[in-house]
Amino acid sequence: MAKGIIYLMGTVVPGLVKIGKTGTDNFDTRMRTLEKHGYANVTGLKKEFAIEVDEYDDKERLIHNIFSKSRIANTELFALDSEIAKSLLASLDGKQVYPKDKNKKEIFKESTEELKLNESTGFVPDGEYILSRNRKGFGHIEGRAIVKDGVFTVLKGSICGNTGKGYIASIRRIAKIKNNVLLEDIDCNNPSSAGWVVIGKSNNGWIEWKDLNGNPIDIYRNHVNEDD
Numbered sequence: 001m002a003k004g005i006i007y008l009m010g011t012v013v014p015g016l017v018k019i020g021k022t023g024t025d026n027f028d029t030r031m032r033t034l035e036k037h038g039y040a041n042v043t044g045l046k047k048e049f050a051i052e053v054d055e056y057d058d059k060e061r062l063i064h065n066i067f068s069k070s071r072i073a074n075t076e077l078f079a080l081d082s083e084i085a086k087s088l089l090a091s092l093d094g095k096q097v098y099p100k101d102k103n104k105k106e107i108f109k110e111s112t113e114e115l116k117l118n119e120s121t122g123f124v125p126d127g128e129y130i131l132s133r134n135r136k137g138f139g140h141i142e143g144r145a146i147v148k149d150g151v152f153t154v155l156k157g158s159i160c161g162n163t164g165k166g167y168i169a170s171i172r173r174i175a176k177i178k179n180n181v182l183l184e185d186i187d188c189n190n191p192s193s194a195g196w197v198v199i200g201k202s203n204n205g206w207i208e209w210k211d212l213n214g215n216p217i218d219i220y221r222n223h224v225n226e227d228d
Helices: 024-037 056-066 082-090 104-118 170-174 191-199
Strands: 003-010 016-022 046-054 077-079 095-098 127-135 139-148 151-154 186-188
Touching: 003 024, 003 056, 003 082, 003 095, 016 024, 016 056, 016 082, 024 046, 046 056, 046 082, 056 082, 082 104, 104 191, 127 191, 139 191, 151 191, 170 186, 170 191, 186 191
Parallel strands: none
Antiparallel strands: 003 016, 003 046, 016 077, 046 095, 127 139, 139 151, 151 186
């Protein structure tokens, strides 16, 4: 059985990933080439996951077929949430090649956590919102956010709690925080993602964030925008 590596790479374009294959001995060279030169006029490629499997030609073809509706014609690029692709690759039988600091079980768990976090959607009216609470072992947390046209933006200057060991949501990992202060505004997909930025751990943002009258924003969740 032919053995080789199937890999997943993110790109400079949000929501666009590359899923490809390469020989086991050629993996490092292939990654350097793609990260340096890009692919199909897309730059900023960065490896996210790679696994060595038997019959890698057939398995790559199967994965491409599974995501065929998201495929950019005549390329190995897919308009796809990388966590969906990562969770599928992590479920394959094989030896994980990248990353080396986490095993397949951890990768799969983190990917599914990210997917659940991204699914936490609902209507929040435009306005200003506050997350204010004490966190055990840290102290007072104070987050401020604005919502405009459906975008939940946590504002710089928010006081953010520490993260613990284990899973850390990607939105918190990319947030620029120094001495527990958010240094720049950060756009989030939903209130729970925004809660991750401020609290530093899993949360129900629909309960944590409140309007200026002190109401949890969950009261708006199932409402429709009357202006639509």
